[in-house]
Amino acid sequence: xxIDGVPxxxxxxxxxxxIYIDSDLSMRTHVQRTTSSCFAALRQxxxxxxxxxxxxxxxxxxxxxxxxxxxxxxxxxxxxxYLTRKLQxxxxxxxxxxxxxxxxxxxxxxxxxxxxxxxxxxxxIAVLTYRVLHGDVPRYLGxxxxxxxxxxxxxxxxxxxxxWLCLQFDCSPSVAELFRLPPLKSGTLPEHIVSAPTxxxxxxxxxxxxQQQSFYP
Numbered sequence: 001x002x003i004d005g006v007p008x009x010x011x012x013x014x015x016x017x018x019i020y021i022d023s024d025l026s027m028r029t030h031v032q033r034t035t036s037s038c039f040a041a042l043r044q045x046x047x048x049x050x051x052x053x054x055x056x057x058x059x060x061x062x063x064x065x066x067x068x069x070x071x072x073x074x075x076x077x078x079x080x081x082y083l084t085r086k087l088q089x090x091x092x093x094x095x096x097x098x099x100x101x102x103x104x105x106x107x108x109x110x111x112x113x114x115x116x117x118x119x120x121x122x123x124x125i126a127v128l129t130y131r132v133l134h135g136d137v138p139r140y141l142g143x144x145x146x147x148x149x150x151x152x153x154x155x156x157x158x159x160x161x162x163x164w165l166c167l168q169f170d171c172s173p174s175v176a177e178l179f180r181l182p183p184l185k186s187g188t189l190p191e192h193i194v195s196a197p198t199x200x201x202x203x204x205x206x207x208x209x210x211q212q213q214s215f216y217p
Contacts, residue, residue: 019072027076031083037068038090046095058096058112065092069117074124087117110215119210123203130202 001008013022013029020030041064049057069087076087093099093108109116115123131137193209196202 017072019075021075026083027079028083030072030075031079031086034068034071035086035090038065038092041065041068042090042092042095049095054096061092061096065090066114070120070124073117073121074128076121077125084117091117106215110211113207113211115207115210116214119214123206123210126206127199127203130196130199134199136199 001010010023013020015021020033021027022029042061045057045060045064052060069090076083091109091114093105093112093114094101094103096112097108099105099108128137128141132141189206190209193202193205196205
């Protein structure tokens with residue numbers, strides 16, 4: 001490829017702010033690098049597991065492993081199920097409770113109040129949407145957030161990328177005009193979540209709701 005007479009060699013993937021973006025936007029490299037970092041940390045943690053109390057070991061796991069899963073996960077909307085399963089395999093609650101590979105991990109995740117990977121992604125998008133609609137982030141994130149909403153269910157509807165998440169909120173006229181959206185009514189999220197007065201309460205109620213949907217559908 002020549003650009004202004006200068007040969008340019010295409011790259012298979014690039015790294016931007018710690019996020020690996022593939023040329024086909026599949027996010028395979030990012031998932032692979034993320035899981036590799038998680039399992040490397042888990043191998044180190046396994047060596048000291050017997051010397052630590054469960055609560056301390058849980059704190060270390062969240063700090064050294066879960067942070068990799070949550071960093072930049074908003075870019076993972078709509079990835080294939082097999083990539084989601086790879087990320088989920090790194091959400092290791094078995095090591096904390098000394099569980100075997102054959103043991104079910106659902107009860108352990110519930111007791112830790114950990115959401116599964118798909119819910120962690122939805123949570124991040126929902127929080128960003130809440131902040132956009134309450135003027136807590138720059139305006140230019142508005143259209144970007146709505147595009148992410150449309151990808152949550154694995155498809156994109158343009159030119160008005162509105163899906164289940166956007167329908168959760170009552171958009172005021174000013175917000176609707178800003179994002180060129182029609183007034184929207186609350187959708188499947190309970191009213192006490194949509195109308196949460198603070199970001200802290202919104203995050204708390206939303207996390208409980210997504211956990212219930214994930215583990216007790």
